[in-house]
Amino acid sequence: MTRCRCNHRRGATLIDVAAGSMLLAVVLIPSVKMLQQNESLHRRSLLRETMLHEAEQLLEQSKIRLTDPSVFDSTFRRSRPVVQNLSLTATDGPSLRATLTTAADATLPAGMEVITIDALVWRDVNNNRRCDIDEPAESLRTQRAAP
Incomplete structure (x- = not known):
């Protein structure tokens, strides 16, 4: 009895390669x-976080x-709001612009400063x-009573 020696390759067939390519295309x-x-969302999130931080710093300084x-008294007695236009440079970030407005709250009853x-x-x-x-922006507002 003679044995038949068949040479079977243990490699991928063309169908296997095509199926693998399709799987990569579908998943990759x-x-x-x-x-x-995700990278774009992360960059936008970092920019917004930076802008909020800068706005908070401006409010705290004011x-x-x-x-x-x-x-306080000279600011409260002004007939018009005080508007400051500022250029900011965030640490490791883009250059930003800011507007800081301070004004007396006219909606409150007299005597409340x-x-x-x-x-x-x-x-x-x-x-x-x-x-x-169309430009990304963040704003914060706070109030300060007379000292």
Whole structure:
């Protein structure tokens, strides 16, 4: 009795390669797109976090300035809001613009001295020094009573 020696290769067939390619295309390409979307969301989130941090810093600095009774009184007695336009450079981040507005709160009854402080921080993409609707921006507001 003679044995037949058949040479069987232990490699991948063309069908195996095609199936593997299709599986990679189905899984890998959407994964890469998802990673790109996640990176974009992460960058936007970091920018917003930076803008909120800068706005908070502006509010805190203003509140500290307003602890001086003479500064508070002169700000409260103004007939118009005080508007400051600022250029900011965030640490390891983009250059930002900010508008800080302080004004007496006219909605309260007479005798109550409260100042409203608004901070608007935005990334001025087109460098026109105005916050446009398509530019990322964050704003915070707080109030300070007379010291």
